[in-house]
Amino acid sequence: QVQLVESGGGVVQPGTSLRLSCAASGFKFSSYGMHWVRQAPGQGLEWVAVTSYDGRSKYYSDSVKGRFTISRDNSKNTLFLQMSSLRAEDTAVYYCVKDGLGIKYYFDYWGQGTLVTVSS
Amino acid sequence: QSVLTQPPSASGTPGQRVTISCSGSSSNIGSNTVNWYQQLPGTAPKLLIYSNDERPSGVPDRFSGSKSGTSASLAISGLQSDDEADYYCASWDDSLNGWVFGGGTKLTVL
Numbered sequence: 001q002v003q004l005v006e007s008g009g010g011v012v013q014p015g016t017s018l019r020l021s022c023a024a025s026g027f028k029f030s031s032y033g034m035h036w037v038r039q040a041p042g043q044g045l046e047w048v049a050v051t052s053y054d055g056r057s058k059y060y061s062d063s064v065k066g067r068f069t070i071s072r073d074n075s076k077n078t079l080f081l082q083m084s085s086l087r088a089e090d091t092a093v094y095y096c097v098k099d100g101l102g103i104k105y106y107f108d109y110w111g112q113g114t115l116v117t118v119s120s
Numbered sequence: 121q122s123v124l125t126q127p128p129s130a131s132g133t134p135g136q137r138v139t140i141s142c143s144g145s146s147s148n149i150g151s152n153t154v155n156w157y158q159q160l161p162g163t164a165p166k167l168l169i170y171s172n173d174e175r176p177s178g179v180p181d182r183f184s185g186s187k188s189g190t191s192a193s194l195a196i197s198g199l200q201s202d203d204e205a206d207y208y209c210a211s212w213d214d215s216l217n218g219w220v221f222g223g224g225t226k227l228t229v230l
Contacts, residue, residue, distance in 0.1 A: 035219070037165075044122065045157070045165065045208050047219035059217050095164060104212045106155040106170040113164055 002026040002109040004096045009114030016086055020114060022079040022096030027109075030054075030074040033099035035107060036081045038092035048094070049081065050103045057103065064090075086118045123148065124209055126222035133230045137197040140225045142209030144190050148220055152212040154192040156185055159206045159224075168207070169194060201229045 008020040020036070036048040049060045049070040058070055069082040079096055093113040100106040125143040132138040142154065156169040167176050169185035172192065184195045192211075196203055209222040 044206075044224040045159075045210075045221045047210075047221065050219070061218050062216070100170065104152070106153075106167060107157070107165075107210070108167050108170070108176065110164040110166070 002098065004098065004109060004111035006094065006096045006111045006114035009094065009116045011117045011119060012086055013120050014087055014118055017082070017084040018086060018116060020081040020083070020094055020096075020116070022081075022111060024077045024079065024096075024098070027098070029072075029077040032101065033103035033105075034070075034072060034079045035097040035099060035103075036070060036079075037095045037097050037107065037110075038090075039095070039113075040089075040092040043092075046092070050099070051079070052103055059103070083116070086116075088118050090116065091118050092116060122223040123213060123216070123220035124211065124222035126207075126209060126225045128223065129226045129228065131228040131230055132196075132199045134199055134201065136199045137195060138199060138227065139196075140194045140207055140209075140227070142192045142194070142222050144192075144211060144220075146190060147215040148190075148211040148213040149187065149192055150190040151214055154185065154187050154209055154211050156183075156192075156194045157208045157210065159208065161205070165208065196227075199229055203227060204229050 003025045035050045096111040097107040098109040100108045153171045157165040158168045159165040172187040173185045
């Protein structure tokens with residue numbers, strides 16, 4: 001069965017960096033687009049970034065463009081999110097999400113999420 | 121302010137049929153398909169409807185989706201207490217080159 005396990009969350013100070021990881025299993029990781037979606041405490045869902053199956057195409061939300069970088073290692077079935085210049089408004093649960101096919105289909109499997117708290 | 125507009129709340133009694141709307145624009149719903157997600161309290165979201173009206177395996181046929189122009193709807197028939205959750209619509213936006221979500225609708229079963 002599909003499993004997505006996020007790690008790397010924690011409490012960090014504003015302006016610092018953090019890298020999230022997502023270990024994928026149960027499907028052919030190298031064939032699917034992968035996303036990061038976040039949810040601030042008590043708020044709705046916000047899409048953050050997507051990478052194509054081969055890592056060549058990447059798109060970002062305006063709120064993180066220039067600060068966050070999505071990447072993947074298909075040899076290790078792992079998705080990453082490098083976050084820099086973190087702000088208080090980046091505080092959220094970050095979900096690793098599998099696309100149904102490419103990058104514009106649907107989010108068919110979600111991890112349990114990892115909490116990132118940006119606070120001084 | 122979300123790009124897609126959903127009512128913040130909806131409610132119904134057991135057995136009733138409820139609908140949740142999702143309004144967008146020509147750059148998102150008007151030119152791309154709509155997906156719906158259910159988020160039960162304290163859990164990760166789950167795909168409920170994809171490609172406007174398709175149900176993933178395991179999703180009861182009490183849940184159905186539709187799309188017309190720049191709007192979409194999720195209908196839940198035979199409402200059950202287990203359906204109490206937050207529901208989100210989402211679509212790709214060609215102008216933003218990214219995914220957009222509705223603000224979410226909290227469904228209460230009275």
